[in-house]
Amino acid sequence: MRTIYEKPETLIDTPTHFCPGCGHGIVLRLIAEIIDAWGIRGKTIGLAPVGCAVLAYNYLDIDMCEAAHGRPPAVATGIKRVHPDHVVFAYQGDGDLAAIGTAEIIHAANRGENITFIFVNNAVYGMTNGQMAPTTLINQKTATTPSGRDPVNYGYPIRVCELLSVLDGTSYLERVCLSSPENIRKTKKALEKGFKTQIEKRGFSLIEILSPCPIYWRMDANEAMKHIDEVMSKTFPLGVVKDWEQMN
Amino acid sequence: MKQLLTGNEAAAEAAIQAGCRYYYGYPITPQNELINYMSWRMPEVDGAFIQAESEIAAINMVYGSAAAGGRAMTSSSSPGISLKQEGISYLAGSELPCVIVNIQRGGPGLGDISASQADYFQAVKGGGHGDYHVIVLAPGSAQEMADLVYDAFNLADKYRNPVMILGDAQIGQLVEPVEFHKKHTEYLPPKNWALTGAEGREKRVIKSFYPVKGQLEEFNAHLQRKYKLIEEHEVRYEAINMHDADIVLVAYGTSARICKEVVKKCLQYKFKVGLIRPITLWPFPKEIIRSVAERVHSILTVEMSAGQMVEDVRLAVEGRCPVHFYGRTGGGVPTSQEVIKKITEIEPDNRAAHSLRQLVEVK
Numbered sequence: 001m002r003t004i005y006e007k008p009e010t011l012i013d014t015p016t017h018f019c020p021g022c023g024h025g026i027v028l029r030l031i032a033e034i035i036d037a038w039g040i041r042g043k044t045i046g047l048a049p050v051g052c053a054v055l056a057y058n059y060l061d062i063d064m065c066e067a068a069h070g071r072p073p074a075v076a077t078g079i080k081r082v083h084p085d086h087v088v089f090a091y092q093g094d095g096d097l098a099a100i101g102t103a104e105i106i107h108a109a110n111r112g113e114n115i116t117f118i119f120v121n122n123a124v125y126g127m128t129n130g131q132m133a134p135t136t137l138i139n140q141k142t143a144t145t146p147s148g149r150d151p152v153n154y155g156y157p158i159r160v161c162e163l164l165s166v167l168d169g170t171s172y173l174e175r176v177c178l179s180s181p182e183n184i185r186k187t188k189k190a191l192e193k194g195f196k197t198q199i200e201k202r203g204f205s206l207i208e209i210l211s212p213c214p215i216y217w218r219m220d221a222n223e224a225m226k227h228i229d230e231v232m233s234k235t236f237p238l239g240v241v242k243d244w245e246q247m248n
Numbered sequence: 249m250k251q252l253l254t255g256n257e258a259a260a261e262a263a264i265q266a267g268c269r270y271y272y273g274y275p276i277t278p279q280n281e282l283i284n285y286m287s288w289r290m291p292e293v294d295g296a297f298i299q300a301e302s303e304i305a306a307i308n309m310v311y312g313s314a315a316a317g318g319r320a321m322t323s324s325s326s327p328g329i330s331l332k333q334e335g336i337s338y339l340a341g342s343e344l345p346c347v348i349v350n351i352q353r354g355g356p357g358l359g360d361i362s363a364s365q366a367d368y369f370q371a372v373k374g375g376g377h378g379d380y381h382v383i384v385l386a387p388g389s390a391q392e393m394a395d396l397v398y399d400a401f402n403l404a405d406k407y408r409n410p411v412m413i414l415g416d417a418q419i420g421q422l423v424e425p426v427e428f429h430k431k432h433t434e435y436l437p438p439k440n441w442a443l444t445g446a447e448g449r450e451k452r453v454i455k456s457f458y459p460v461k462g463q464l465e466e467f468n469a470h471l472q473r474k475y476k477l478i479e480e481h482e483v484r485y486e487a488i489n490m491h492d493a494d495i496v497l498v499a500y501g502t503s504a505r506i507c508k509e510v511v512k513k514c515l516q517y518k519f520k521v522g523l524i525r526p527i528t529l530w531p532f533p534k535e536i537i538r539s540v541a542e543r544v545h546s547i548l549t550v551e552m553s554a555g556q557m558v559e560d561v562r563l564a565v566e567g568r569c570p571v572h573f574y575g576r577t578g579g580g581v582p583t584s585q586e587v588i589k590k591i592t593e594i595e596p597d598n599r600a601a602h603s604l605r606q607l608v609e610v611k
Contacts, residue, residue, distance in 0.1 A: 042447025045316070048455075057453045063443040065315045066455035068338050071308040074300070078312020078320065079443065081270055081296035086445050104308070107301035 008032035010041055010061045017055055019126070021221030023178045023211030024052060027120055028059045030188045031089070034195060035062065040087050045079055047072040047090035049097075052126040056091050070101025073108035076115045087198055089116040095125050098134040098158050105164070109204050112169030116194040117206040119160060122213040123232065130216030134158045137235050142216070161208050161241040171203035173241040177210035179228040183238075193243075202244045210236055250425040255390040255415060256281035256323075258426045259349055260289060262397035263321050265428050268347070269295035270313035270320035272306040274328060277361045278417035279351035282323045303328040307335030307348070314344040315454040317442030319401055323349035325417075326367050327358060329375075336410055337376030340471075341456030343441075345404030347397065348382070349413040351420035354579035362579025363417035363502050368556035371414050372530040379468055381475050383411040383482065384529040386500040390424035396527070398430040405436045407478055414529060416552065418502040418581070484527035485536055489515065493522030494598070495591055496540050498561050499550040500526050502581060507550055509584045514591065517607065519600035521591065529557070534564040541568035546594055548572045550587055552580065570594075 007013065011032035018024050035041050041062055048056040050069035057064035067075040072090035080088045097105050097119050108115065124142055125131040131144040135157045139148040149157075161173040172194060176187040190207045197205040210232050212224035219227060240246075253261065260282045263271070271290055273283040283299070290297035296313070300306035306322045313320035324332060329350045339346060352367045354360040371384045383403050387393040393415065400411040443452055458464035486504075488511055490496070499507040504525040514521040524540065526533050541547060546569050549558040558573045565571050574590040576582050585608045592601040592608070 041445075043445040045443050045445060054457055055459075057451075057455065061446070061451050063446045063452050065312070065443055065453070066338075066342070066457055067311070068308065068334055071304070071311075071335070074305040074308035075312035075315070077298065077305075078270065078272070078309035078314070078318075079316045080312075081298075081309075082313050082316035082318040083444065103301050104305055107305065111298075 008036045010035045012059050012061050014058060018052065019215045021212055021214035021224055022052070023122065023209070024120060026178050026184060027118065027187070027209055027211065028056060030184070030191055031118070032060060033188065034192055038195070043085070044087040044089070045083065047076050047088070049090070049092045051093040051096050053091055053093060053120065054127070070096050070099070071104055072096065073101065073104040073113070073117070077108055077111070077113055080113065080115055087116070087195060089118060089195070091118045092120070094119070094121045094123065094133040094135040098160050106167070109164045109206070110167050110169045112171070112203040114198055114201055114203050116198045118191065118194070119206055119208045120211045121160070121208055121236065122211045123157070124213050124216045126213050126216055135236070137232065157235050159236060161206065164206060165242045169204055170206070170242055171244040172197045172205035174243070175208040175210065175236055175238050175241065177228050177233060177238060178212065179210070179225045197244065208236070250427045252423055253390055253426045254281045254421050254423050255387065255393040256351065256420045257285045258390040258394040259323065259397045259413065260285035261428060262394040263347065263401070264289055264293055264295070266319065266398045266401040268319040268321050268401060269293065270310070270318045271295065272298045272300050272309035272320070272322050274300050274303050274306050274324065276325045276328045278353055278420050279323050279325045279349065281421070282349065282351070303331035304335065307332040310346045311335055311339055311342070311344060314339065314346045315342070315443050317439045317444060321347040321349070323351070325351045325353045326355050326364070329367060329370070333370070333376035336382060337378050337380060338456055339410045340380035340382060341378060342454050343408040344410070344454070345408050346410050347400045347404060347413065348410060349397070349415065352414065352416040360579045361417060363552060363581055364579055365416055365501060365503060365552040366554070366556070366577065367414065368529065368551070368553060371412055372532065372560070380471060381530055383407070383409060383478060384414050385411065386414045386527060386529050387419055388501055388504050388525065389419070390422060390426050393419060394426050394428055395430055402434060402436060403482065406434070407474060409474070409478070414501070416502050479531040482528060483531045483533050483535070485533040486525040486527060487522070487536060488525070489520070489522040490540060492520050494520045494545045495548055495594065496522040496524060496544050497548050497550055497587070498524045498526070498537065498557070500529060500557070503550045503552055506582055506584055506587065510587045510591070513584060513588060513607065514600070514604065517600045517604050519591070519598060519604055532560050532564070537561055537564040538566070538568065541565040544569055546570040546572060548574060548591060548594060550582055551575045552582065553577060
């Protein structure tokens, strides 16, 4: 019998804590696939954020480190100084990376830290019952914007890739999404490019992944995927924002 | 060979000699000599130096390097140490060894840049959230700064616990001869928990999150057992003229330097004064203070604060004798005359009090 697909070895076989329709499981699986395919389990160290993905270390069979809310870029920097030839990646949500940890990500980017950042943007605080995130869309209803995000009081969704692109220290920035098998394949390619950027010591890489949160978007899983394509990606355009291979 | 160094520089060089290869800091007076020294010294030993974007980032870089098995340090002064408290709680909660230097200045708020001891509570009672302790060492000279920083790294590794050096602007900035002679022989446990990549072994996780009911309580019980062990084995203090003292002073750091002069002057006038100088502020030298309280008239705690360590002195004494307090705040440093005056007020009928009073008044 031909094997079409099997669970990556690096992905631990355990019940998931993620909600139905959540994108985190897909991203973690893609990371595990790359680690397996490239044989880098023994030299990879991951950072788990505070937020829905805090338990990332329950799913990935690699050395992992928790960090305080928003601090993965600083913690990853400290790890990378000790193990400069290891593959160090930080897995962060939108609240972690673009609100409480804004200073840390900007300065890690500005130092050109040779680390891969995996930024899962679902435009909402899932862990704490669906409050506004820095990436919450205009008019999007959340637990703390009950009548929708009004920029007059709440500001605008932050486009992280574009924000970081003006820093000379960044090498690879791309925004992808999980809305279809095709887009998931593109996401995997982007993650591979991020790890390659680091392994070749090309510097700072960040992959922003638009990811569904059906529970706090108040949608079913299919609607959530459609929402990424038809609404979310209008505010957060998909594609390469910066690429060291195209810069020379 | 002795070198003339500030306390801050002595701390930096001692860290290097203790094998610290990861330093992350942020400028703040009065600890700038330390970060400046590290900026050129670390590259000489192929170590890492980063001027971080904030105190918060610096302590989290320390967290990362400690998690990866390196000897890591950060330094700051009071307002910056407040910012680091989140990280210190996480370091304690993840049982990561590291050294944090606090060269205290006056507070609260932005305060001033003069010497102060007003961060005592923050240092010894936890500072951040949760039930935890950091080991707190209080140097009284540039030489002792070097010695204690060296010991701090070993204590941190021995117990998998953060260690804080609690100095002040005077200890950090005074220039004294320093010799680096500490040689470590104590066995330290291997870091078989550090993140090195899971090559050929099971994965390791550094974390402080215990969401399953009961696990966190179990972990806290483990922490408390560790703290008890530290309290049993690591108390350090210096005791001067304990054998026949009527009044015993309790003071650390700069205050203790002043109190040493007070003891000398009092003894010249046959006023029997002794001094207990805690070197570990946590664990606190409770036993010696308790036993001394059995036989002296009273205890006088001298601090550059509104009265913080005095609470721990009272907890140790448990009413065995009166505990008095003399303190200066907001960057004020007590003079020996002020302390002597306080002593004569505590024991106005002491035979030596009259002549001592004259000494204070003449000056």
